[in-house]
Structure formats: C-alpha cells, structure tokens
Amino acid sequence: MPQIPSPAEAEKLYADLIDKPGALLPILHRIQDRLGYVPEEYVPVVARSLNLSRAEVHGVISFYHEFRTTPPGKHVVKICQAEACQAMGVEALTEHAERRLGTRMHGTSPDRKYTLEPVYCLGNCACTPAMMVDGRLVGRVTPERFDQIIEELQA
Numbered sequence: 127m128p129q130i131p132s133p134a135e136a137e138k139l140y141a142d143l144i145d146k147p148g149a150l151l152p153i154l155h156r157i158q159d160r161l162g163y164v165p166e167e168y169v170p171v172v173a174r175s176l177n178l179s180r181a182e183v184h185g186v187i188s189f190y191h192e193f194r195t196t197p198p199g200k201h202v203v204k205i206c207q208a209e210a211c212q213a214m215g216v217e218a219l220t221e222h223a224e225r226r227l228g229t230r231m232h233g234t235s236p237d238r239k240y241t242l243e244p245v246y247c248l249g250n251c252a253c254t255p256a257m258m259v260d261g262r263l264v265g266r267v268t269p270e271r272f273d274q275i276i277e278e279l280q281a
C-alpha cells in the first residue's frame with residue numbers, strides 16, 4: 127500500500143486538475159488511482175480546492191460505487207451484477223466468491239488479500255458472467271474458473 131501523503135500535501139496529487147471544468151470526478155479518480163481509495167481526511171482538502179462543501183464531495187463519493195473510502199486488499203475482484211450477468215447466474219457465482227475469498231461483497235478478507243466489489247456492466251455482456259481481477263477483464267466465469275484465477279493469483 128502506498129504511503130498516504132498528509133492532507134496538507136494532498137493537493138499536490140491533483141494540482142494540475144483543479145482548474146479543469148468538472149474537476150471533482152477526475153480528482154477523486156486520481157486520488158483513488160494513486161492511493162487505492164479516497165481517505166476521509168482528504169474530503170475537506172478537495173472541497174477547499176474546488177470551493178465546494180464537504181457534503182458535496184461526500185455526496186459524489188457515496189453516489190459512485192467505484193470510490194472506496196477504506197484501503198483495499200492486495201487484490202481487487204469485481205463481479206458484474208448487472209442484468210446480462212444476472213441472467214447467466216452471477217448470483218451463484220457471487221456466493222461462491224464470497225465463500226472462497228472469505229469476505230462479503232463490499233468487504234475485504236481478514237488477511238487483507240482480497241477486496242470483493244460489485245460492478246454494474248463491464249461492457250462484456252456477450253461473455254457473461256463477467257468479472258475484473260486487478261483490472262483484468264475475465265468472461266464466462268464459472269465457479270471452477272473463478273477458483274483457477276484465484277489460485278493463479280496466489281502462485
């Protein structure tokens with residue numbers, strides 16, 4: 127996990143974005159890309175940078191599923207929960223993943239190896255159920271294929 131810059135230094139992470147139109151989302155994405163999540167103590171810093179209220183920044187963070195407010199595990203597993211994947215049995219796959227990884231959806235395993243998150247369409251609807259593991263898209267995921275992918279991560 128990268129060292130988290132102090133709130134006083136946070137602005138350096140995104141100083142080039144502050145004057146761009148609609149800067150809030152790109153700034154939050156930049157912070158999460160660099161740190162893995164958006165620390166709570168950054169909210170007032172971002173709000174001040176953009177002349178917004180803390181509530182406005184909080185509102186955006188909580189509206190978009192992709193933003194995390196706590197550090198993720200070593201590997202991030204996202205399983206698509208949207209319609210096409212639902213039709214192809216993602217519910218059973220999700221239950222399998224929760225058992226296999228030792229965490230519920232939106233959680234991190236006690237050993238901090240895996241974070242399990244929902245995602246709503248990965249643009250891979252022709253190859254459902256779909257998931258993303260550390261940014262790598264995988265389609266037609268069966269429970270067996272899921273286990274294989276997790277074993278590859280451990281190798």
Ligand code: FES
Pocket residue numbers: 206207208209210211212246247248249250251254256
């Ligand atoms: S609905 Fe799952 S990839 Fe599109």
